[in-house]
Each structure stands twice: as structure tokens, then as C-alpha cells.
Amino acid sequence: MSEYVIEMLNITKKFPGIIANDDITLQLKKGEIHALLGENGAGKSTLMSVLFGLYQPEAGEIKKDGEIVKINDPNDANRLNIGMVHQHFKLVEIFSVLDNIILGVEQTKNGFLQKKDARRKVMELSEKYGLQVDPDALIEDIGVGMQQRVEILKMLFRDNDILIFDEPTAVLTPQEIDELMQIMRNFAREGKSILFITHKLNEIMAVADRVTVLRKGKCIGTLDVADTDVDQLAEMMVGRKVNFSVDKAPSKPGEPALTVRNLMVGDKRHTKKKVNNVSFCVHKGEIVGIAGIDGNGQSELVYALTGLTKPESGVVYIGEHDITHNSIRERNDLGLSHIPEDRHKYGLVLDYTLAENLILKNYYTEEFQRHGFLRFDEMYRYSEELIRRFDIRSGQGSATVTRSMSGGNQQKAIVARELSLQPEVLIAVQPTRGLDVGAIEYIHKQIVAARDDRKAVLLVSLELDEVMSLSDRILVMYEGEIVAEVQGSSATAHELGLYMSGANRQAPMEVEA
Amino acid sequence: AEGTYEIALVTDVGNIDDHSFNQSTWEGVKAFAEDKGISYNYYRPSEDSDEARVESMKSAIDKGAKTIVCPGYLFATSAATIATQYPDVNILLIDTAPTSDKPLTNVYSILYQEEQSGYFAGYAAVKDGYTKLGFLGGMAVPAVVRYGYGFVQGADAAAVEMGLTDVTMKYWYCDSFAPSDDIKIKMDGWYTEGTEVVFACGGGIYLSAIAAATAANGKVIGVDVDQALDSDLIITSAMKNLKNSVVLALTKLYDNGGTWGDLGGTTATLGAADDCTGLPTAKDSWRFKTFTVDEYTAIFNKVKSGEIVVSNNIDTAPTVTAVTVDYQN
Amino acid sequence: MTGNVIADILSGTILFAVPLLLVALGGMFSERSGVINIALEGIMVIGALFSCLFLRMVDASGFGPAHPQLSVFFAILAAALSGVLFSLLLAFASIRLKADQTIGGTALNMLAPAFAIVLTWAIQGQGQTTILIPNWVRITQANFGVTAGSGFLERFFFKSFFMTTPIAFLLLIAAIVVLYKTRLGLRLRACGEHPQAADSVGINVYKMRYLGVGISGFLGGIGGFAFTVAAGSGFQSSVAGYGFLALAVMIFGNWKPLNILGASLFFALFKIIGSYAGSIPFLPQFNGVKSSEYIYLMLPYIVTMIVLILTSKKSRAPKSEGIPYDKGGR
Amino acid sequence: MRNRRNHTGLINGTASLISIALGLIFGFLLLLVFNASFAVSGFNNLMTTGFASSEKLAKVFYQSAPLLMTGLSVAFAFKTGLFNIGATGQYTLGAFFALMGVVQFRLPWWMGLILGMVGGALLGLIPGVCKALFNVNEVITSIMFNWIALFAVNLSINNMPLMLANAWGAINKDRTAALTSSKFMAYNPNATIPKAGLDKLLGSNYMNIGVFIAILVAVIIWIVMNRTTFGYELKACGYNRHASNYAGINAKRNIILSMTISGALAGIGGGLYYLSGTAQYTLVKSLLGMGFNGIPVALLASSNPIGTIFSALFVSYIQVGGDALQPEYSREIIDIIIAAIIYLSAFSLLMRGWIAKRLLRNQKDNTNMGDEAPAEPANEAESGVKAQ
Numbered sequence A: 001m002s003e004y005v006i007e008m009l010n011i012t013k014k015f016p017g018i019i020a021n022d023d024i025t026l027q028l029k030k031g032e033i034h035a036l037l038g039e040n041g042a043g044k045s046t047l048m049s050v051l052f053g054l055y056q057p058e059a060g061e062i063k064k065d066g067e068i069v070k071i072n073d074p075n076d077a078n079r080l081n082i083g084m085v086h087q088h089f090k091l092v093e094i095f096s097v098l099d100n101i102i103l104g105v106e107q108t109k110n111g112f113l114q115k116k117d118a119r120r121k122v123m124e125l126s127e128k129y130g131l132q133v134d135p136d137a138l139i140e141d142i143g144v145g146m147q148q149r150v151e152i153l154k155m156l157f158r159d160n161d162i163l164i165f166d167e168p169t170a171v172l173t174p175q176e177i178d179e180l181m182q183i184m185r186n187f188a189r190e191g192k193s194i195l196f197i198t199h200k201l202n203e204i205m206a207v208a209d210r211v212t213v214l215r216k217g218k219c220i221g222t223l224d225v226a227d228t229d230v231d232q233l234a235e236m237m238v239g240r241k242v243n244f245s246v247d248k249a250p251s252k253p254g255e256p257a258l259t260v261r262n263l264m265v266g267d268k269r270h271t272k273k274k275v276n277n278v279s280f281c282v283h284k285g286e287i288v289g290i291a292g293i294d295g296n297g298q299s300e301l302v303y304a305l306t307g308l309t310k311p312e313s314g315v316v317y318i319g320e321h322d323i324t325h326n327s328i329r330e331r332n333d334l335g336l337s338h339i340p341e342d343r344h345k346y347g348l349v350l351d352y353t354l355a356e357n358l359i360l361k362n363y364y365t366e367e368f369q370r371h372g373f374l375r376f377d378e379m380y381r382y383s384e385e386l387i388r389r390f391d392i393r394s395g396q397g398s399a400t401v402t403r404s405m406s407g408g409n410q411q412k413a414i415v416a417r418e419l420s421l422q423p424e425v426l427i428a429v430q431p432t433r434g435l436d437v438g439a440i441e442y443i444h445k446q447i448v449a450a451r452d453d454r455k456a457v458l459l460v461s462l463e464l465d466e467v468m469s470l471s472d473r474i475l476v477m478y479e480g481e482i483v484a485e486v487q488g489s490s491a492t493a494h495e496l497g498l499y500m501s502g503a504n505r506q507a508p509m510e511v512e513a
Numbered sequence B: 001a002e003g004t005y006e007i008a009l010v011t012d013v014g015n016i017d018d019h020s021f022n023q024s025t026w027e028g029v030k031a032f033a034e035d036k037g038i039s040y041n042y043y044r045p046s047e048d049s050d051e052a053r054v055e056s057m058k059s060a061i062d063k064g065a066k067t068i069v070c071p072g073y074l075f076a077t078s079a080a081t082i083a084t085q086y087p088d089v090n091i092l093l094i095d096t097a098p099t100s101d102k103p104l105t106n107v108y109s110i111l112y113q114e115e116q117s118g119y120f121a122g123y124a125a126v127k128d129g130y131t132k133l134g135f136l137g138g139m140a141v142p143a144v145v146r147y148g149y150g151f152v153q154g155a156d157a158a159a160v161e162m163g164l165t166d167v168t169m170k171y172w173y174c175d176s177f178a179p180s181d182d183i184k185i186k187m188d189g190w191y192t193e194g195t196e197v198v199f200a201c202g203g204g205i206y207l208s209a210i211a212a213a214t215a216a217n218g219k220v221i222g223v224d225v226d227q228a229l230d231s232d233l234i235i236t237s238a239m240k241n242l243k244n245s246v247v248l249a250l251t252k253l254y255d256n257g258g259t260w261g262d263l264g265g266t267t268a269t270l271g272a273a274d275d276c277t278g279l280p281t282a283k284d285s286w287r288f289k290t291f292t293v294d295e296y297t298a299i300f301n302k303v304k305s306g307e308i309v310v311s312n313n314i315d316t317a318p319t320v321t322a323v324t325v326d327y328q329n
Numbered sequence C: 001m002t003g004n005v006i007a008d009i010l011s012g013t014i015l016f017a018v019p020l021l022l023v024a025l026g027g028m029f030s031e032r033s034g035v036i037n038i039a040l041e042g043i044m045v046i047g048a049l050f051s052c053l054f055l056r057m058v059d060a061s062g063f064g065p066a067h068p069q070l071s072v073f074f075a076i077l078a079a080a081l082s083g084v085l086f087s088l089l090l091a092f093a094s095i096r097l098k099a100d101q102t103i104g105g106t107a108l109n110m111l112a113p114a115f116a117i118v119l120t121w122a123i124q125g126q127g128q129t130t131i132l133i134p135n136w137v138r139i140t141q142a143n144f145g146v147t148a149g150s151g152f153l154e155r156f157f158f159k160s161f162f163m164t165t166p167i168a169f170l171l172l173i174a175a176i177v178v179l180y181k182t183r184l185g186l187r188l189r190a191c192g193e194h195p196q197a198a199d200s201v202g203i204n205v206y207k208m209r210y211l212g213v214g215i216s217g218f219l220g221g222i223g224g225f226a227f228t229v230a231a232g233s234g235f236q237s238s239v240a241g242y243g244f245l246a247l248a249v250m251i252f253g254n255w256k257p258l259n260i261l262g263a264s265l266f267f268a269l270f271k272i273i274g275s276y277a278g279s280i281p282f283l284p285q286f287n288g289v290k291s292s293e294y295i296y297l298m299l300p301y302i303v304t305m306i307v308l309i310l311t312s313k314k315s316r317a318p319k320s321e322g323i324p325y326d327k328g329g330r
Numbered sequence D: 001m002r003n004r005r006n007h008t009g010l011i012n013g014t015a016s017l018i019s020i021a022l023g024l025i026f027g028f029l030l031l032l033v034f035n036a037s038f039a040v041s042g043f044n045n046l047m048t049t050g051f052a053s054s055e056k057l058a059k060v061f062y063q064s065a066p067l068l069m070t071g072l073s074v075a076f077a078f079k080t081g082l083f084n085i086g087a088t089g090q091y092t093l094g095a096f097f098a099l100m101g102v103v104q105f106r107l108p109w110w111m112g113l114i115l116g117m118v119g120g121a122l123l124g125l126i127p128g129v130c131k132a133l134f135n136v137n138e139v140i141t142s143i144m145f146n147w148i149a150l151f152a153v154n155l156s157i158n159n160m161p162l163m164l165a166n167a168w169g170a171i172n173k174d175r176t177a178a179l180t181s182s183k184f185m186a187y188n189p190n191a192t193i194p195k196a197g198l199d200k201l202l203g204s205n206y207m208n209i210g211v212f213i214a215i216l217v218a219v220i221i222w223i224v225m226n227r228t229t230f231g232y233e234l235k236a237c238g239y240n241r242h243a244s245n246y247a248g249i250n251a252k253r254n255i256i257l258s259m260t261i262s263g264a265l266a267g268i269g270g271g272l273y274y275l276s277g278t279a280q281y282t283l284v285k286s287l288l289g290m291g292f293n294g295i296p297v298a299l300l301a302s303s304n305p306i307g308t309i310f311s312a313l314f315v316s317y318i319q320v321g322g323d324a325l326q327p328e329y330s331r332e333i334i335d336i337i338i339a340a341i342i343y344l345s346a347f348s349l350l351m352r353g354w355i356a357k358r359l360l361r362n363q364k365d366n367t368n369m370g371d372e373a374p375a376e377p378a379n380e381a382e383s384g385v386k387a388q
């Protein structure tokens, strides 16, 4: 009997133009929590997808309990009791929680679905591990937290004992993260083995037994967590020393640039408001961060500010202008810039070239247009300039179709476009989502530079660390309301976490800006 | 030679299986050519335009056609064009005369007095006791209108003769020579509302009428050829003797050494007098309950002799005295 | 308005709703699995072609008149089978080759009628483009040993009764059960909504989509035959746009079986009602207008449009329909 | 820098050519199956008739004008992310408006064409509005309005006595006035599209300047799509409606506009065909095929306006060849061949990837190694497809 439950030996997986996994070996002991660390695109998800049977490696072999196994599809993985919670949840929105859990392993009698036993088993599991779910709720009606519990129940329902978690904490509050850590420890204690992907080094320090670090598709090494520290891990991951703190001078707020009064945004399906009576103000030369768990109205707030949706009531000013009823174009022309949270849906026309995308917000200005005709020379000149200034890397420069660019460079392109519009107000939503530390560092610098250039910045992020390190002032949103305001310098994760989970709130008077 | 055809038929917009004039003309061509061992074939124009008809005729000539048969009034202009350009090619034109200022000696035209056949059908139906009639015309082209107005006149004559005042007729052009669900649905409505027999006049639309009649136990009158074999529900057919007149004309042409001779440039108007219009009297085709062949022969002879003149005016609807006609177009 | 008229209107409505229902259900299965099926029209043509050819064959051989309903049953099988085979062309292009689904569908819609004409020629002889449907296909009172009557129920049931009607009814029930009560249905729906999710639990998305398209071929083929007997005119290499209408009915029915039933009855009712305008006192007659029948011909399309606009807020297409699934993709 | 765009065009073009070649081979096999003894001569006719005489060439041009317009209509909508299956209805209404212009209002042909454009635009507008404001799928709206247009046109013509042929000395009333009949010419001599001597040159009445008008429109559409801010907006909406909205582009307005323009193009097609004076609009109850034929034309051209010119000419050419298969073969065989070509173009995803690889390999050889190879070929192929 082997010491390891799972051994991935010399795995190589190539994608067109890239070797995602290059001769990687990973060994998982029974009952351990094994972290997998690496910057974006290092190949973590790919390696786990190989283990889960979603991809077939070009070389290498996988052993389960010392015996070579062939994992052709998730069914094989399931048979070997391997389960996975994916980075992007794989849940069917219009199905109920129960249907999602049984999908793929349905019990049938004479061809008809039998859900009774399944329901009982789900309830038992949810009881046992404290994973509360409503089996009849539709996925589209429940929050991410519960969605993640559904994903975990999916694994447990299949009696998996090798559990893969791909970035499970990205969508959770600090308190929820603590709970998840506890659940993972319980699993390990029961003898289940866990593979845990995260970018957050403190989580590794808190929960993992061992850690394997990947960089650019290669395995850098495996360490006992007890023998290492955050700085060493970071260096292994990026290949250089990392400065985690953002250097910035104290802010000197000027006159109001973005003012919001009593904003209400409704919800089509529910009577409850998505944004409930929100008021605040962002001044010139100030970064105001909005912290909160995903789904507490941040997106809707931003859509209402930028004009993508209509608010029910309330007023929004840019400087002196009431823009509540203005079109998106008019808002842009008044100096509103917006780095959207979903770069593929909103930020880019993926089938346009980089140059075309870089003028998406100002193609109609005199600079790029004469009598309705686009001025291509101007467009290319402008694009070359931004590419140089913001170091946007791509295969064919201005003429690259953005679909083929890496996520980080796509994001840089958006940041470049929005910042070069010389905005009065910059609304940056999740500006570094899914990016690696290098790219994050760069984008953070740009945001601070914009502030120092007397722009007003509204930063919305689910990453508490990001909000805390960038913001001069922090607003916390909970269920559509702003429940607290704290100074950036004095905020602690614990305090914010309590506000974010609704466990605590400031008196309304204090929040009123 | 392989791939050349001496006699060519060019269709108008229908196909040669339309159970109507294209088909009967084709059968005439076929019967004659096979009998004589002459090569023959047919062509369909690419669209419904004179230009396309000219083009098809030219293709036929390119493929060796010495005689072209053109069924349908749509050929009036195009046949004249070809006749002028190709004086050596003989043209047999059905249902119309060529539009031309000078006589075209290589064209022989045949017209029919469809109004007579329609008259017989209408007369016979009312005489046989049907009082709720329907006329389902294809497109409102001259031949169809003549049939239809003849049908009205015949029904009216019979009603007057019998002293009936409750004879009604629904009258409708469906703007199509092809059967369709819409036509069938319309006929369903007619039969439900009491129509007993429908004169389905034009191309394949009889199929829609029969389908509706089958469901409703109604009756149908066929057109152009004896359609008794197509369905038991066809009580009679308003015929014009296309097939025979085509065979006859082609026989004359070939007997005359390949030119029309005296016939060239003339137009024959065929009717009862030439035994070219009428109802089928064969035993299997005679499906009237009380109306007898003798009665039919009597009225036929009156028309043949000219004692009764059926109006062939297609510009205004015939005046009726006893029948109520519900024009639905 | 007499009882006869009502009976005839109802039976006519059902008669024309049946092909729409079957084909729209077919479209539903395909789209629920994630493949947009523009090719329904072509599938109907092929189903009608082979079933009619089959009927023609057994009619000539004498088997048909001797065992009419058995022959019809086999004809329905022929329609279903040919529909399945033809739909596999779409499946292959859109699932295996990941081609744009409208391209494949358009090609098949062009191919089917042309193929039908050419094959009909080849079998029946040059220029013979109509395949006649034999008389014995209809189910009459005589089939049940009852003498013909003409009361309300007799008219309602037997005026235009074909085996396709009860079969459509059974298939509707089967469709509901399969879609909502079986493993197959659950998996199929998952593939149309979130194929990556289905894949991640070991469901073969490609297989499910092949199945979805195949079922649409099965139902579409039968629908083609049902249309041809309903239109009652023999088969002329066309189904008069019913495939496209069925697509509309499917969207109108919001990709749900019972709603599709409602939508097809609704559409069929408005389609035939104009023909009874003379007997329905409250329908306008348009006496001053020439060719006023065109007004009634427009009616079903216009009312459908109005209802669509009114209900559009609730309309929800399968989320991943139209997007080729790529296992390696994300 | 910009050469990758040329690549995409070249790759799409080559893929289409391969589809055509394979489709034609398939066509030859069909001819063999149905009547082996005429297969060779039939195939020869198919391939050469279009160029065999100036008359046939005129026919190719004549047919390609409306084909090009409906193809352009479908292609334009495609480029903006919409599937306009309603080209046939728009074509029909365009034809009616054009004819109404020259008959009822006694306008010259070019005014008729403009009216035809308006007619088509109206019928494009409706699905556009339904989609933009009520979120009703444009496919279903277009299908519904194909029929509504057909019936409305027939109804209108029947109620406008002047429109019918029998008002102008002909005996029939199942079709509209013959614009070239002497009686009509006396009434409105400018009703038909000028022939500019081309009919004499090519010896065919089919010939008029219609095809040049259509080509001109295609070029204008290309310029609009690729050179103007308006085209930039439309394409952006087509590729990504959300991002366009985000960028301040009025996506709803653009959806309405592109359906309207798409309809207008099909409407011009109806005008071009019926104002040629050759065909008369016939009151039939089935949808006109010309509108549907635009779909393969657009697909074959990967929705490129310039490509549409060539694909319309090609489809028209091969249809003329198809007519020449008569009488030994049914001319529907040509539809099977075109369908096969379209179906084969579904394989183009594979083909494009393959061609792209070859192209790049050659290029690499030419640039003497060493130089960095541009991105992954698979990506290139993929974006080529997506961009259509």
C-alpha cells in the first residue's frame, strides 16, 4: 500500500501555443490538505482538470493507491472517488439544488427518476457537515455562498474522498472562509484528502499541511507548510520578492466629484430592493472603496451609476451635473470612466482588434472620426501609444484580436483605455480579478496615480485585501444598504467582516455622507 | 442523335403532372411521338416571364427541336418572338393566339370554348339535384374564367328550367394552381356550410378540394380531362379535348411534310361543334344520380348547333336570374 | 352557428395543430439539448417524402388497402426513421464539426425539397412531382364497425381522423414524461443550459445533443407526414413553411411541452377560423374588400405576433442553445 | 500590422472555394447516379453555360442582381449579430412598393427603387423594434411577417385595379401590369430600369443596369461597415451587445437600424427584379424563393459585402448552368448542389484551421525562420470563424 492516495507523475499538458503543465509531479497523502499555489496561468486549474478527467495529458501517468489508473472523463474520476469544486461553479441555474446534486448519478426505477433517497442523503450530509441548503430552491435564486455548499454537497453525495477545491475562497467573506477552513479540517480528520488551490498565502498557512508551487507550467517544489513562511512562498511563486503593500501618500480630498443621494434600484423578480437608499460622495483626489460580499448590490449600484440600468429613485451628480437621467454616452462625456467587473461581457468586444477596442469609448470624437469616417491612422497611432505606455503585450500589437490575448493583458487594455480618457471619476470594479501579483501590482499603481492626479476613484472589490490597501475611505455594503463607513488606514479585516456579514452595522446617521 | 429532341413542349408555370392543360398537352405530344417514333422532351422555364419562356424555347431549339408545343395563354408574346426569329421552327400554341402584327405562318393556334364545358357541368349538377354549388378557380386566367362563368350560366339555365330559386353558388379564385393547406381549409369551410359539389378548376388544386370533400362526404367536378379515376367523389369533369387536338394537329403537321401549310397563321377555336368540349359519358365516369346521358346529349346538341350560345365574355360576370352567386374574391 | 360548425372547427383545429405540435416538440428537444434546429422544415419534407413513398408502395402492392392502419403505422415509422437520419446531418455538422448551426440548418432546408423533387422524379417518372396519398389512410367510423352518423361527436372525431392524431397525443405525454421525469430529460436539459456543468459530472454532452437532434428528427419526420395528410393534397415536395411555423410555435410555447400544445392549438384555430367566417355571426365579412380572404390568412400570424409581444417578458430560451460545445474550451 | 485581416479574407475565400469544388464533385456524382449517360455533357453544361453565350451571361447578371441584394441583406444582418430570415417578405414588400410607385403614382424607375427600399425597410423595422423593445426573437418575427407581407401585398394588389395586368390591355388579372407592354409604355415610359445599350451589346432583353446598381450598393455597404463609425458601432453591437451598451452605443437603436437597413437591401432587390420589366409579380400563395436564396449567398461569402458580389454571381451562374441540365435532369439538382456547398462550408472550421496552418508555415519559410511566429494558428482560425 502506497503512502499516497493520488500520484500525478510527470504530467504534461499542452494547449495550442502553450505548455500549461510541463512535467509536473504531485503527490497527495491520505488525510492531508495539500495546497496548490501559483500565479495566474501557472497551470493549477489545468492540472486539476487532468486529475478530474476533463483534459487528457500528453504525457505522464496518474496513480491511485499506488496503481496506475486512466481517467478519461469525470465518470472515471467519480468512480475513483475524486470530486472537484470548480473555480467557476458548474451549476445549472434553472435546476433545483437537489437536481444539481444528483445530476450524473441519478437513481432511476424503470427509467423514471427516483429522488426520495437522494433527498434524504442530501439532508443527512448537510446536517452532518453544517452545509445548509434548501434542496428545492433554484440555483438562480440562491447566493454564491449556498452555491458553493451545493458544489461541496455534490462531492459528498458521490462519496468522494479525494476533494479538489479550485479557488473556493475567492467568493467568500472572512467569516465564511473561516467556516470553510473548519469544514476542510473536518474532512481531513475523517480521512478525506484535499487538494486546495488558492492565491491567498495566509489561507495556506492556516489550513494546509503541504504546499506545491507551480510557475509557468513547471513544478517549483513541494514544501511542508510548517517549514515555510509567506515570503518564501511568494518568492517561489513569482520568482522574485513581492511587495504586498501599496505605497501611497495620504489623500487630500478636494471638492465632491461623484455624489449619490438616496439611490434605489429595484429587482425584477423580488420586491426587495437591490440597492436600498444609498447615499455617499467621492471627492477629487480620493479613493473610496466599497467592500461587501458578492451579491449585496454592488454590481447594481455600479450599473445605476454608469447608466447601464435605470434607478427607481434617487439622484446622481458628477460634479455639479445631475446625471440621473443622462445616457451612458453623456455620462462618459462628462468624465465618467468605468472598469467593468466582467471584462468579457462589458469591457471588450472580443472579436475586435486591440486598436479597435482601445477607442471603444471615444471613436466618435473628432480625433478618430471625420464626417462619419473612421480615421484609421489616428486609431493606430493612439493604440501604439497606449500599448507602449501601459505595456500591453500581445501577439500582433494593435492588430491582435483581443479574444486571443491573455486575461491580464485584456485587463490592462481596459485600464489603459479608461485612464487615458482623462476621467473626472473612475469607477473601478474588481480591477484585478483573476490577475497575477505582477499585474495586480501594476494596476494598483495606476489607480493610485490617478488619485494623485486629482481624479475621484470609486473602487468596488470583493477582495478585502485590495479594498483595504487601496482605499482612503471604505464603505461596506450589505443587502443593498451601506451599513458602515471606516477610514482606510484604521480598518481591520475582522471589523469589516462583521459589517459585511450583517452581524454588525453603524447607526444610519454616521453613514450619511 | 443522343441528346436531341425533335418535338419539344415548354410548360408555362405548372408542371406536366398538373392533371390539367400542361399534362393533357404533354400526353398528346407523347402519344403522337411514341406512335411515330419521334424523339420528344419537355422544358420548364426558369421563371414566370416572357424572357424565360423565350429562353426555354431557344434551349429546346438548340437541342434539336423542330416543333415546339406551348400550352397556355402566357405564351402569346414569347411564341410570337420565337416564331419570328426562327421561321423554320413550327409552333403549336394552345389556349391563345400569338401577339403579332403580321401573320406568322409557322404558328398554329388552338383555342377552346371552355365556357361550354363549364356550362354543361353547371347544368348537369343542378339538374341532378345539387342546389349548393361551389366554383374553385385557380388563378383568374382567361380559360379558368371562361370555365367559371360557363358554370354559372349552366347552373342558372338549369335552375330556370326547373323553376328553382334556392340554388346558390360560392365562387372563388384561390390564386394558385398548386394544392395547399389553405385551399383545403377554405373548402372545409364551404362543405361545412353546406356546399354539396365543388367545381375544382385549375391544375393541382383539385387535390385540395378532394381532400376536403372526403372529410365532408362532398362531391367534386373535375376539369380539362376526365378525372373520374382520380377519385370516386368526382361526379363529372368539364373537359376540353386537348390531348386529341394536339395529336390531330401534330399529325397534320407531319403529314404535310413538316410545315403547317394552310393551318399556318390560323387560329382554331374548338368547342362542342368539333366535339372538343363536353362531359365524359363513359359508364364509369357517369356518376349522376338522376341526370341521364340522354338529357346531356340533348343539351349538348343544342350548344353544338348554336341554339344555345354560352357567353365567353370574361370581363363581366354573367347575369343570372335564378342562381345566387356569392363572389368571394 | 350550429353544432356542426363547432364540431368541424374543433376537429379542423386539432388536425392542423397536430403537425405543429409534433414538430415544435421536436424543436424543443433539440434546443433543450443546446442545438438550434432551423432545419425542421427540411426534416418535415424528408419525413413526408419517405412516408408517402412508402404508402405509394404498399398501395401498389395491395398490402395497403388490405391492412390500412397497419400500413399507416409503418409509414409513420418510415417518416420518423428518415427524419432521424436526415437530422443526423445537422447533428454531425453542428455537434461534431462545431459549425454554425444556422449554416447547417439552411443547407438542409435547401437540400430537402430539392432532393424530394429529384427522388420523386426518379421513382415516379419524369415530371411526376406529386405523390398521391391513398384514400384508405383515413380512419372512419367504418374502421370501428360503426355505421356513419353525423352528430356532433361523430363529426368531431371522424371528420378528419388520422392515426397521427392519437400518436401525437401519446408522443406529447411521452415528451412531458421524458423531459421532466427521466434521467435522459434531466441530462438533456442540463446540456442545453450549462454543458460544462453536465460535462463535469460525467455526462457526454455530444451524445445528449445527438440525442436531442435525433428526437427532433423523429418528431419532425412524423410531423411532416401529419402535415401532408392534414393538408390532404398529396405530397408535392413541400410542407408550406410549417417547419418554420413550428419553430415559432416552439418559441411561443416557451420551450415547454404543454405551452407548445396550447400554442399550436391557438395558431391552428386562428388559421382555420377564417374559412368559417360565413357561419360565425360575429366575424366580420369585409364585403367591400376584394379578396378579403387574405385578411383571414394574415390573422393567425398577426395574433401570434401580438401574443408574443405581450408575453415576451416571460420568454426564456435554453441558455446555451446555439453555442457549439467544445470540451477543451472554457 | 494589418495583414492578419487580409489573412482572414484569404482563408475564408479559400475555404469557400474548397467547399465549392467539393460540392461540384458531389454534383457530378449525382448526375452519374440519376442518368449516367448524360453525366459528362450535363456537367459540362452546368459549368460552362453561363459563359457560353453573351445571352446566357446576361441571364447570369440579371439573376444575380436581386440575389446579391437579398444576400447582402442577410449578410448585413449577420454582421450585426442578427439572423434575417425575413428577406423574402421584405423582398416582396419592396417589389410591391416599387411597382406601386411606377404604376399607381406613375413615378420613374429610380423613384420606384427608392420606394422599394422603403417598403423593405418598413418590414425590417418591425422585427427590429420587436427585438429591441420587446426582446422578441427576430427569427420568429421575420417568419411571421414573411407571410403577413405576402398576404398584405396580394390583398393590396387585388384592391388596386390599376396594378393588375388586365388594366393595361392584357387579358389576365393574376399578375401585375407588364411594364413593357405598349399601352403601359405610353403611360409611363420610365418605369423600367434603363438598359443603357447593354441589351444590344449582349443581345438579351434580360440585361439592364440592375446588376451594377446592386454591386454599387454592395460596395457602399462594405464602406459603411468597414470605414465609418456607424459600421464600427453596428459591428460592435453584433459582436457584443453588452459591451456596446457599456461604451455608450445605443444598442437598441442599432438593432432597429440594422434590421431596417437589412430590410431595405432586400426591398431594393425586389425593386430591381420587378422593375426590370421582365417578370411580372404574380399573385401566388407561397413565399418567394428569391429571399431565401439570399441566405446561401451570404453564407458562401462569409457575410462579407464584397464577397457577396462574387457569391451572388456564382450562384446565379450555376443556376443558369442548372437550367441547361434540362431536359435530361430535373433542374432542382442544382439546388441540391448549392445545398451541398453550403453544408460543406460547415466544414470550414476544420478547413480554415488547416489552411491557416499551411499559410503560416509558408510565411515562416519565407521570412527565413528566426522571426517570431505569430500566435497560435488555432486561435487565428477560430477568430476567423467568429468574425464572419
Ligand SMILES: Nc1ncnc2c1ncn2[C@@H]1O[C@H](COP(=O)(O)OP(=O)(O)OP(=O)(O)O)[C@@H](O)[C@H]1O
Pocket: A015, A016, A018, A019, A020, A038, A039, A040, A041, A042, A043, A044, A045, A046, A047, A087, A434, C328, C329, C330
Ligand atoms: N482550454 C484552453 N485552451 C487553451 N489554453 C488554455 C486552456 N486552458 C488553459 N489554457 C492555458 O493554460 C495555462 C494554464 O491555465 P490554468 O487555467 O491552468 O491556470 P491557473 O493556474 O488555474 O490560473 P488562474 O489562477 O487564473 O486560475 C494558461 O496560461 C492558459 O493560457
Ligand SMILES: Nc1ncnc2c1ncn2[C@@H]1O[C@H](COP(=O)(O)OP(=O)(O)OP(=O)(O)O)[C@@H](O)[C@H]1O
Pocket: A040, A041, A405, A406, A407, A408, A433, A434, A435, C329, C330
Ligand atoms: N481559449 C483560450 N486560449 C488561450 N488562452 C486562454 C483561453 N482561455 C483562457 N485563456 C487564458 O488562460 C488564463 C486564465 O484563464 P481564466 O479563464 O482563468 O481567465 P481570466 O481571463 O484570467 O479571468 P476570469 O476567469 O476571472 O475572467 C488567462 O491568461 C487567459 O488569457
Ligand SMILES: [Mg+2]
Pocket: A044, A045, A046, A087, A166
Ligand atoms: Mg484556475
Ligand SMILES: [Mg+2]
Pocket: A434
Ligand atoms: Mg482566473
